[in-house]
Amino acid sequence: xxxxxxxxxxxxxxxxxxxxxxxITLGATIEDLGILDKLLKRNYDRRATPTNHLNNTxxxxxxxxxxxxxxxxxxxxxxxxxxxxxxxxxWRDERLQSPEFKRPLDLNDPNLVKAIWKPEVYFxxxxxxxxxxxxxxxVLVRINPNxxxxxxxxxxxxxxxxxxxxxxPLDRQICTMEVASFSKTVEELILEWNPEEPISIKGLGMSxxxxxxxxxSKCHEEFQIGNYSCLVAExxxxxxxxxxLVQSYLPTxxxxxxxxxxxxxxxxxxxxxxxxxxxxxxxxxSKATNQGAIESSYIKALDVWMGSCTAFVFLALLxxxxxxxxxxxxxxxxxxxxxxxxxxxxxxxxxxxxxNIGRSPSNHSMLQMKEKPLGNSIEMSVxxxxxxxxxxxxxxxxxxxxxxxxxxxxxxxxxxxxxxxPNYKERAKSIDETCRIVFPLSFTLFIILYxxxxxxx
Numbered sequence: 001x002x003x004x005x006x007x008x009x010x011x012x013x014x015x016x017x018x019x020x021x022x023x024i025t026l027g028a029t030i031e032d033l034g035i036l037d038k039l040l041k042r043n044y045d046r047r048a049t050p051t052n053h054l055n056n057t058x059x060x061x062x063x064x065x066x067x068x069x070x071x072x073x074x075x076x077x078x079x080x081x082x083x084x085x086x087x088x089x090x091w092r093d094e095r096l097q098s099p100e101f102k103r104p105l106d107l108n109d110p111n112l113v114k115a116i117w118k119p120e121v122y123f124x125x126x127x128x129x130x131x132x133x134x135x136x137x138x139v140l141v142r143i144n145p146n147x148x149x150x151x152x153x154x155x156x157x158x159x160x161x162x163x164x165x166x167x168x169p170l171d172r173q174i175c176t177m178e179v180a181s182f183s184k185t186v187e188e189l190i191l192e193w194n195p196e197e198p199i200s201i202k203g204l205g206m207s208x209x210x211x212x213x214x215x216x217s218k219c220h221e222e223f224q225i226g227n228y229s230c231l232v233a234e235x236x237x238x239x240x241x242x243x244x245l246v247q248s249y250l251p252t253x254x255x256x257x258x259x260x261x262x263x264x265x266x267x268x269x270x271x272x273x274x275x276x277x278x279x280x281x282x283x284x285x286s287k288a289t290n291q292g293a294i295e296s297s298y299i300k301a302l303d304v305w306m307g308s309c310t311a312f313v314f315l316a317l318l319x320x321x322x323x324x325x326x327x328x329x330x331x332x333x334x335x336x337x338x339x340x341x342x343x344x345x346x347x348x349x350x351x352x353x354x355x356n357i358g359r360s361p362s363n364h365s366m367l368q369m370k371e372k373p374l375g376n377s378i379e380m381s382v383x384x385x386x387x388x389x390x391x392x393x394x395x396x397x398x399x400x401x402x403x404x405x406x407x408x409x410x411x412x413x414x415x416x417x418x419x420x421x422p423n424y425k426e427r428a429k430s431i432d433e434t435c436r437i438v439f440p441l442s443f444t445l446f447i448i449l450y451x452x453x454x455x456x457x
Contacts, residue, residue: 031100031102032100032101032102032103032105033105035098035100035101036096036105036143039095039096039098040096040115040116043095044095044096044116046114046115046116046117047117048117049117049184049188049189050091050092050093050094050095050117059186059187059188059189059190060091060119060184060188060189060190061091061190061192062089062090062091062119062121062189062190062191062192063089063090063091063192063193063194063195064087064088064089064121064179064191064192064193064194064198064231065088065089065090065193065194065197065198065199065200066085066086066087066088066177066179066198066199066200066233067085067086067088067199067200067202068083068084068085068199068200068201068202068204069084069085069086069202069203070082070083070084070203070204071083071201071204071206071211071235072206073206073207073208073209074161074163074173074175074208074209074237076163076165076168076294077294077295079160079161079162079163080127080158080159080160080161081158081159081161081175082156082157082158082159083156083157083158083159083177084154084155084156085154085155085157086152086153086154086155087121087152087153087154087155087179088150088151088152088194089118089119089121089150089151089152090148090149090150090151090194091119091148091149092146092147092148092149093116093117093147093149094147095147096116096143096147096149097145097146097147098145099145101143101144101145103145104142104143104144104145105141105142105143106140106141106142107140107141107142107143108136108137108139108140108141109141110137110139112141113139113141113151116141116149118151119151119181119184119189119191120181120182120183120184121179121180121181121182121191122179122180122182123157123159123177123178123179123180124178124180124221124230125159125160125176125177125178126157126158126159126160126178127158127159127160128157128158129155129156129157129158130155130156130157131153131154131155132154132155132156138153138154139151139152139153139154140152157177159175159176159177161173161175161176163175165294165296165298165300166298166299166300166301167300167301167454168239168294168300168301168302169239169241169244169248169301169302170239170241170301170451170454170455171238171239171301172212172236172237172238172239173209173236173237173238173239174234174235174236174237175234175235175237176232176233176234176235177232177233177235178219178230178231178232178233179191179230179231179232180219180221180228180229180230180231181221181228181229181230182228184228185226185227185228186220186226186227186228186229187226189229190229191218191229191230191231192218192231193216193218193231198216198233199214199216199233201214206237207240208239208240208243209237209238209239209240210237210238210240211235211236211237212236212237212238213236214233214234214235214236215233215234215236216231216232216233216234217231217232217233217234218230218231218232219231219232244302248287248302248305248306249305251287252284252287252305252306252309253309255280255283255284255287255309255313256280256284256309256312256313256443258276258280259276259277259280259281259312259313259316259317260316260435260436260439260440261276262276262277262316262317262320263316263319263432263433263435263436263439264432264436267323267324267428267429267432270324273320274317274320277313277316277317277320278317280313280316281310281313281314281317284306284309284310284313285310287306288303288306288307288309288310301450301454304450305450308446308450312439312442312443312446315439316435316439319431319432319435323427323428323431323432326427
């Protein structure tokens with residue numbers, strides 16, 4: 001029985017001590033709220049700044065801090081980016097200072113926010129903004145015993161970011177967040193960045209850009225009605241090249257190199273070289289067309305690259321076209337000369353028909369020669385000349401012997417026709433061999449100049 005009585009006594013003492021502690025804690029919180037209510041009812045005007053009682057000669061300093069939870073990649077189409085952030089503002093209001101506070105008061109009461117003075121700030125370059133209400137209004141007011149106040153909001157803001165895409169996709173962008181006073185001029189309110197850590201970023205990851213550095217600075221909003229304090233945070237971003245290297249640069253380089261294969265193909269492979277040139281040209285052109293999602297009134301770095309690659313492929317196709325044209329033009333001139341000389345020979349033989357009739361095997365053979373068209377006669381003469389190995393000057397017509405004509409050389413024109421194609425092949429091979437060196441060197445020089453200009457300049 002004695003042990004039971006002692007145990008009950010100890011348990012009762014412990015319970016009484018816990019209840020007393022809870023009562024003291026709860027009483028302190030209620031007392032603090034009561035003290036706060038008295039301070040708000042006693043000569044407190046939320047329309048006046050905390051330094052208004054100093055004859056409005058000293059502006060109120062508000063320290064601003066941004067805590068960025070998410071940062072969306074800037075869009076080159078809409079010229080903006082979305083941010084989920086906490087806006088923290090700190091200032092001192094001596095009207096809410098009381099040594100009777102036992103602890104700082106953390107309150108999430110929209111009515112209290114309406115009852116106290118707070119800086120009326122806004123985002124000058126903000127396009128859209130949403131206040132978070134899930135699951136409660138995301139607002140916090142912390143009142144310290146010395147009168148320091150922390151006012152924190154959670155917002156989703158879409159900021160404008162006017163980007164220069166002349167170096168896209170090798171560009172570097174500077175996107176800003178601006179915080180400025182809306183209704184109080186610099187004579188009443190001055191905004192300052194928090195000296196310890198003005199801008200904090202947690203878990204920042206963007207699909208197209210990488211953050212290089214953050215530069216907080218001050219700015220001024222000047223209007224006709226007055227000057228207003230302003231803060232700006234500059235986010236220096238540079239674009240990641242992995243996607244564009246795989247999707248744009250490497251495929252076009254391969255297409256340009258493939259177009260050079262035609263320089264090693266035979267000059268007479270007209271279907272193969274034309275097909276290769278047109279295929280690579282269409283591939284590069286379609287690749288350049290697919291980059292038109294980003295519209296701009298000026299030329300971008302990617303447009304310069306695509307246009308240059310298209311030009312190199314087109315020049316490779318044009319090289320074969322020029323060579324083929326020159327060959328056909330040279331052979332045509334030689335053929336016209338042979339026809340002219342053959343026509344003169346035929347007229348001369350016709351005029352001397354009566355004198356040389358005895359040398360012909362029969363009048364019927366000469367009649368066949370007269371009735372044959374000139375073009376067929378030339379073709380048959382060339383074929384008969386190639387088949388015969390003797391050195392006599394004969395003009396064969398359907399394997400019939402012809403009358404030798406003194407003073408007229410019929411073999412020389414045909415020899416020039418037979419030597420036309422070999423001469424063309426030598427010139428074509430010379431041009432192709434030159435292009436095998438000129439095209440790769442030119443394209444390599446272009447790549448060096450391109451990357452040096454857009455990455456260094």
